[in-house]
Amino acid sequence: MVGDLAAEFEAERGHLTAVAHRMLGSRSEAEDAVQETWLRYAGALADPAARAQIRELRAWLTTTCSRICLDVLRSARVRRETYPGQWLPEPVVTAVPATDGFAPDPAERAVRTDQLGTALLVVLERLAPEQRVAFVLHDVFAVPFATIAEVLRTTPAAARQLASRARRAVTGPDVPRHTADLAEQQRVLAAFATAVESGELDRLVEVLAPDVVMVGDSGGHFPAARRPVVGAEAVARFILGLFGQAGRFAGPLLARPVLVDGALGWQMETVYRDGRTLRLVMAYAVHEGRITGVFNQLNPEKLPELPPFGPDDAWPPRW
Known part of the structure; x- marks a missing residue:
């Protein structure tokens, strides 16, 4: 039995x-x-x-x-x-499919892409627990409101209202949109990496949405902005400063494309100037050809298991 x-x-x-x-x-x-x-x-x-x-x-x-x-x-x-500083969820990091990993896929198009990726998990943090449960069960997993009402010990009408309020918050004007399929994400992130390598502010700004937001979570283990960085120019300056300050690193920068919560991102690793290994997972939200959200997870407590690097995994990432 x-x-x-x-x-x-x-x-x-x-x-x-x-x-x-x-x-x-x-x-x-x-x-x-x-x-x-x-x-x-x-x-x-x-x-x-x-x-x-x-x-x-x-x-x-x-x-x-x-x-x-x-x-x-x-x-x-x-x-x-x-919590010390900004909070981001623990990323689920998986390898990009080796064969046609970025090719548009009918099954992928059938999935609501704005329900995939770190962006949604970040926005869900704004919700009350009951709203979050109602939204996730109904809008993400298509659970009927009668069942949700049993979970919340309320009425189906009240469960529907909780999900509706959550939906308005999740789709608000200040929420980073993420609607791109993997092929478009790859094109945008490749342009992003090229712009970072050029060191040109204007070139990087072109890849970012005007209202792009960047959030970094180090859990207090490494220096990180304590508040979100908002706006294309501010985010671009921050990123160029991050990649341009080689003196803070004591080793080469390893990098590889990965899937982060189902969306395309990067896994990176280097040696910090004090000798500690610094692991970083960068997740992105992409909408209409531009990056709307950058989410940097570098809290080692939230990165316990990551796919191993290969011999050719170096910055800039190879697609």
Whole structure:
């Protein structure tokens, strides 16, 4: 019986992890939530009679996992208030597909691209826990409001209103838009790298949206801006300064294209001037041929596992 329970749960683990990560913005917290879901599942359904009463296993697991995430979100708001500097989610970094990795794909076009990438996770931090849960479940995973109401212990009408308020916040005019497919992201990031290499401010500004925003999260381990940098010229100056100050690094800069939360970005690594290894994951939001958001994650506590570099992975990144 335990083996059957485990097999059923493992078939849903990927879905539950995706739900929890969208809600929590933390891979480690998401995995903890999924593990807690398994413990509750095994405890509640070890009785065959109780298991037979569950008509939709995915719905039951999603509801249980979402309630766990809701409790985590409510406690996380207190922790985030004392976080040093700006906060970004833990990135999920995966290798770019080796074959036609940037080619437009009908399946990719079928997915709402503004639901992929770090930009959405950053915006979700603005929401109240109940709004975030309602939005993620309905708008990202198409969970009906009747089920969401069970998660939030409210009415379907109230759940719908929570999702609507969240949607307005997520699509607000000050939110970085991310609508480009991987092929367009590759073109824009290649132009971005070329502009950075040129060192020309005007050339870099052309690649950035006028209202571009840049956020950096070092967790207090490395120097980073304590507030978002906003505007094409301000962001361009900051980036040129970052890449131009070679004196702060004691080793070569390694770089490779990766997928960051499903969108194209860069994984980089070098040696800081005090001898520490500095790892950096840069994520981007791209809309209408320009970069609308730059998200730099350099907190080592949020970068525990990254794909290994190859012998040719050096700055500027090779596509």
